[in-house]
Amino acid sequence: MYNVLIFGASGSIGTQTLDVLKRLNEDYKLVAFTIGNRVEYVDKILNDFKDVKAICLKNEEDVELFKNKYPNINFYAGSAGLLDILDDKSINIDIVVNALTGFAGLLPSIKSLSLNKILCLANKESLVVGGEFITKLLKEGKGRLYPIDSEHVAIAKCLYNKNKNDIDKILITASGGPFFDTPIDEFKNITVEKALNHPTWKMGKKITIDSSTMMNKAFEIVEAYYLFNVDANKIEPIVDRHSKVHSMVKYKNGDIYLNVGPSDMRIPIYYALTFGKCDKDKFDDVEINTYSNYHFYQMNYEKFPLINYGKYIIQKRGNSGAIINAANEECVYAFLNKRINYIDIKSIIDKIVAMYQFIDNPSLDDILRTDHEVRLLVNKLIESK
Ligand SMILES: NC(=O)c1ccc[n+]([C@@H]2O[C@H](COP(=O)([O-])OP(=O)(O)OC[C@H]3O[C@@H](n4cnc5c(N)ncnc54)[C@H](OP(=O)(O)O)[C@@H]3O)[C@@H](O)[C@H]2O)c1
Known part of the structure; x- marks a missing residue:
């Protein structure tokens, strides 16, 4: 019997994972899931999966609403909640599906492996930004990693x-x-x-x-x-x-x-x-x-x-993955919000890579700081244009 937690259950991979769970036999139980803004998925998932005992939502206000509606479920909020849900004592998670987008997936991946869970990983950014940390955890711990990307x-x-x-x-x-x-x-x-x-x-x-x-x-x-x-x-x-x-x-x-x-x-x-x-x-x-x-x-x-x-990221290592990932994420969302043009994505990333300080052997804190500072820098560049 496997108890499953899905990070990002409202997304493309998350919803397809729910579909796969329905096709699997009763050996797999969805016991927890997380959702960002698309909270309209909560009722539907709870209707389809009766063993859910813990949910994390991005916004505190949404949590307050759903808490009253589902008093028997433990609710968590925000990025801290994405980590706290893994410690929930009412669920004994075996498999974590990480279907979050972007850097938000890094710490949930790291914590899942630190707790020796089986990590089914769609969030490739976890490896781009934290490949060295994840490799070390896999070597030293009992966690396991299975990719979800079709190519891998x-x-x-x-x-x-x-x-x-x-x-x-x-x-x-x-x-x-x-x-x-x-x-x-x-x-x-x-x-x-x-x-x-x-x-x-x-x-x-x-x-x-x-x-x-x-x-x-x-x-x-x-x-x-x-x-x-x-x-x-x-x-x-x-x-x-x-x-x-x-x-x-x-x-x-x-x-x-x-x-x-x-x-x-x-x-x-x-x-x-x-x-x-x-x-x-x-x-x-x-x-x-x-x-x-x-x-x-x-x-x-x-x-x-x-x-x-x-x-480049493989050869350089250090915080290069964090720099490029953060610059890319900010540029992609700026393009989607029509703040920059398509061709600006590359030119801004190139500029940031040239500007931002490379750290050879970064700690996890260095990676978090890099992510934060690069995002600020990208937005400064966009605003100064
Ligand atoms: N889609 C594919 O076919 C595919 C194939 C291979 C690999 N992947 C990888 O799988 C990952 C997910 O991709 P996707 O296409 O499924 O993305 P998506 O449809 O945008 O779904 C992302 C999920 O993560 C949640 N989320 C995003 N940021 C969050 C945050 N800061 N806090 C809490 N929740 C957050 C979203 O919540 P809300 O939407 O509710 O806000 C949603 O549930 C990515 O790393 C992608 O590269 C995807």
Whole structure:
């Protein structure tokens, strides 16, 4: 029996995790969840899952409202609540699904592993910003980590029963996003609506913008590095416009293993929650002829230079992931709120990387300070424009 907590239950990954839990047998019980602003999900989730005993909401006022409505449930609020809920004595959590967006996911990931939980991780930013901390916790503790990203689940499948020394390349596929065919001189005219129109995946807004700039792929390169512990030079992006080939591993003997399947995040979520199982009866099956038209493209680094930050973060380490992540998050939200143009995202991130102090061997406090200060700096730059 596994007691499950979902961080970010109202989001794209969170709601799909709820759907997967319904398809799993009674061995899995949802006992706790967290939601940000979309509190309209609370009643529905409680109606569908009767074992919930603890909930965290972002806003104190929402907590007051729901406390009265559900007196038998323990409520928590804000970012402190995201950590306190893990200590709730009325629930004995086994599995934590971290489906928060951005830096908000870091401390919940770290605390889950410190408490030796099984962490099913969609929040790739946890590894981008805190890869070194998470690796140490996994080495020293009893916590376990299962990725939820489709590419990393695909890589795990291609690596199954293989010797890591035999790997020649890990090829992380990218859809190419909405601007793969857009000429570079038209990037200045990219609107929020166009950038949110992802060709193959329906996801939260932040990751959708990151997919269009390829910062998402940069982050996935870092994620692959920490998850599979392979040399950064062996990790390369490659474009599959259909998002049907979820990633590939090329071995030194010339064999290429690829994982093919529908663009359905519930499959990697199921794989993570069951520690490596697939079940074709629970989701759409693969009709091989649908995917027979394989064609891969090279990544266009000139058009999508932000992808270079993946290898940069791996090589530089220190607080470089925290700097780039915070700058990116602030720029993405500024773009979504129409405070900056699409092409400003890259120029501001580049400026911040050049300006902000690099720390070689940061403490967790250094990382938190970096995140906070970089956000202030980005907003100062935006306001001074
Ligand atoms: N979506 C995908 O297909 C996909 C695929 C692979 C990996 N991922 C990764 O999974 C993570 C989640 O992505 P998503 O697309 O599911 O995002 P999303 O739809 O925006 O959902 C994010 C969730 O986190 C909550 N949240 C965000 N900031 C919060 C904060 N400061 N405090 C409390 N709750 C907060 C949101 O609450 P409210 O919405 O209620 O405010 C929501 O429940 C990201 O790291 C992304 O890179 C996503």
